[in-house]
Amino acid sequence: MEKQLDRATAGFTVQKAAEAKLPTEFGPFRIVGFRSLNSDEEFVALVKGDIKPEEPTLVRIHSQCLTGDVFHSLKCDCGPQLQRAMEMIQDEGKGIIVYQQQEGRGIGIVNKIRAYALQDQGADTIEANVQLGFGIDEREYHQCAEVIKLLGARRLRLMSNNPDKVRALRDAKLEVVERVPLEVKSHQPAFKYLMTKKEKMGHLLQLNGIF
16 A cells, blocks of 8 residues: 555656544544645545555545534535545445545635625525635546545545536546445535535435435
8 A cells, every 4th residue: 555655656746745543433544645736735535444446445525614524514414424424434444535625615714604694695505606706616626536546546436426526537537436325414504505506516416304
């Protein structure tokens, strides 16, 4: 594994910067830090098990959500999704979570709070971002795909409800052999947020009895 992580790979725009053990309430992981070579963005990967390119690997790309992941906001399902992904990898005994710093679908935490204020006035998440002058989704996954490759995975069982992530990883020449749904129990304040993702962004959600 170390040889895979440390090898110099021509054409990559991210590089490994640090690695350590990380005990968690879900089980032990390795935490690996990466830095972009063409921006200030940093990436963290939680890794469990021996990652082999020929074996399908359980993978999630999780976009940073300070409000959901840290402050346990009920406006979204992000925190429970991250926890569920860690549980699934622990149960599997092998997998990768790439944590990318693209808060608020890429608009940053301060603009996300501004978007929250517009949502308080009745806008949905898409309308709020557009009113602030942003696109519907500003995130980009190419460097996340590079992190996954540097960790040794090539065939993925992708934990996601977002078809854009599936397309982005396939465009990056990773084989998505299975999309693993990641629908978690949510609270009523998240209903409009999830309906917007389903109806306007094409996310693959059932929303049956999860509130």
